[in-house]
Amino acid sequence: MLSGKRVLLIISGGIAAYKSLDLVRRLKGCEAEVRCILTSGGAQFVTPLSLSALSGEKVYQDLFSLADESEMGHIRLARNADLIVVAPASADFLAKMAGGLAGDLATAVLLASDRPVLVAPAMNVAMWKHAATRRNIALLEERGVTRVGPDAGNLACGEVGEGRMAEVPDIMAAIEEILVPDTSLSGRRALVTSGPTHEPIDPVRYIANRSSGKQGHAIAGAFARIGAETTLVSGPTNQPNLEGVDVQCVETAAQMLAACQSVLPVDVAVCAAAVSDWKVNSPAASKLKKTSGVPPVLELSKNPDILASLGQAGNLRPALVVGFAAETENVAEQAGAKRQAKGCDWMLANDVSAGTGTFGGDENTVHLIDDGGVEDWPTMTKSQVAERLAHRIADYFSHAA
Numbered sequence: 001m002l003s004g005k006r007v008l009l010i011i012s013g014g015i016a017a018y019k020s021l022d023l024v025r026r027l028k029g030c031e032a033e034v035r036c037i038l039t040s041g042g043a044q045f046v047t048p049l050s051l052s053a054l055s056g057e058k059v060y061q062d063l064f065s066l067a068d069e070s071e072m073g074h075i076r077l078a079r080n081a082d083l084i085v086v087a088p089a090s091a092d093f094l095a096k097m098a099g100g101l102a103g104d105l106a107t108a109v110l111l112a113s114d115r116p117v118l119v120a121p122a123m124n125v126a127m128w129k130h131a132a133t134r135r136n137i138a139l140l141e142e143r144g145v146t147r148v149g150p151d152a153g154n155l156a157c158g159e160v161g162e163g164r165m166a167e168v169p170d171i172m173a174a175i176e177e178i179l180v181p182d183t184s185l186s187g188r189r190a191l192v193t194s195g196p197t198h199e200p201i202d203p204v205r206y207i208a209n210r211s212s213g214k215q216g217h218a219i220a221g222a223f224a225r226i227g228a229e230t231t232l233v234s235g236p237t238n239q240p241n242l243e244g245v246d247v248q249c250v251e252t253a254a255q256m257l258a259a260c261q262s263v264l265p266v267d268v269a270v271c272a273a274a275v276s277d278w279k280v281n282s283p284a285a286s287k288l289k290k291t292s293g294v295p296p297v298l299e300l301s302k303n304p305d306i307l308a309s310l311g312q313a314g315n316l317r318p319a320l321v322v323g324f325a326a327e328t329e330n331v332a333e334q335a336g337a338k339r340q341a342k343g344c345d346w347m348l349a350n351d352v353s354a355g356t357g358t359f360g361g362d363e364n365t366v367h368l369i370d371d372g373g374v375e376d377w378p379t380m381t382k383s384q385v386a387e388r389l390a391h392r393i394a395d396y397f398s399h400a401a
């Protein structure tokens with residue numbers, strides 16, 4: 001699957017550089033084109049000769065080499081790759097990347113490149129845990145750099161802990177994940193609801209809730225990334241636009257229901273919206289005044305249950321209907337009962353009791369409840385929950401097919 005892909009491998013200084021020889025060999029075995037840049041630190045551990053023998057290409061080392069610049073300048077090296085892999089990425093090299101230094105060929109190439117970058121850190125455990133390295137890694141990840149490893153285990157320095165470079169098969173898997181797009185939901189149609197609903201009281205006031213839309217939006221994004229034709233029906237949120245997703249903005253539960261029905265048929269529907277349970281029966285046509293001194297009495301009625309209506313949509317019922325159950329106690333048990341009551345296939349139960357920070361926060365702890373029972377997922381970011389759910393659904397369809 002990597003055939004013809006162009007990988008630029010930067011080898012910085014670290015004993016793990018010996019594993020990079022195997023990485024080159026495996027990439028070549030997959031018919032990838034591999035060019036190597038060896039830093040001066042890297043050259044203490046492996047030789048240009050071995051890299052060049054394995055890659056079948058010249059090895060680049062010097063930013064100021066006239067011969068190299070005329071043959072393949074550092075700007076071309078930077079742009080002529082589908083992916084740049086830094087393995088091993090030493091603490092020093094990561095710091096240079098984070099700081100945007102460009103004093104040698106490898107760092108100059110990285111600074112001049114707009115290509116995806118994968119780093120495989122390798123260092124002593126204390127260096128890995130140091131606040132400076134933590135900050136550098138966070139900064140690089142924020143800029144879109146992907147990381148594989150490091151693993152925990154015996155380190156070359158004799159200490160034990162996190163810092164070993166990821167094993168070559170894991171680096172290969174990370175490379176494939178970037179270069180070979182996952183299309184496991186292609187051909188599938190997905191519907192996601194997200195955000196709160198606003199139920200008008202009068203033209204300026206409404207009933208709402210604290211939902212941020214982070215989880216629902218992340219799910220729609222994850223579906224689209226692995227190929228699903230995705231519609232997101234969203235209540236008012238501040239979430240950024242999503243690439244490749246058809247977003248339909250609504251305000252009320254009634255509008256959300258109508259938008260969802262207009263999207264059917266779909267293969268999978270995930271209801272992550274925090275739909276207001278109640279709406280005001282007759283919203284005032286003009287702003288309610290406080291001058292009379294008598295507080296208005298709001299007459300409420302129940303909103304339609306969108307999840308339940310999708311679960312009972314007859315011929316148009318999606319093959320997989322997934323709901324969320326935000327609970328504060330007996331989370332899995334309550335969610336199981338809700339799954340039955342609403343006629344959905346999977347329920348993702350999350351604890352929203354005080355102190356969990358789920359509403360509006362970046363993390364979520366969920367339990368997936370299906371016919372097979374309860375699956376506890378570890379605490380993850382909402383994006384990770386979305387990725388895991390998207391892959392779980394792709395897996396479901398691949399077995400159902």
Ligand code: C5P
Nearest residue numbers: 271272273275304305306307323324325
């Ligand atoms: O009943 P409860 O609000 O706890 O159920 C939560 C689940 O039901 C969520 O998946 C939510 O999106 C969905 N729901 C809905 N329409 C409603 C109320 C809840 O789709 N009116």
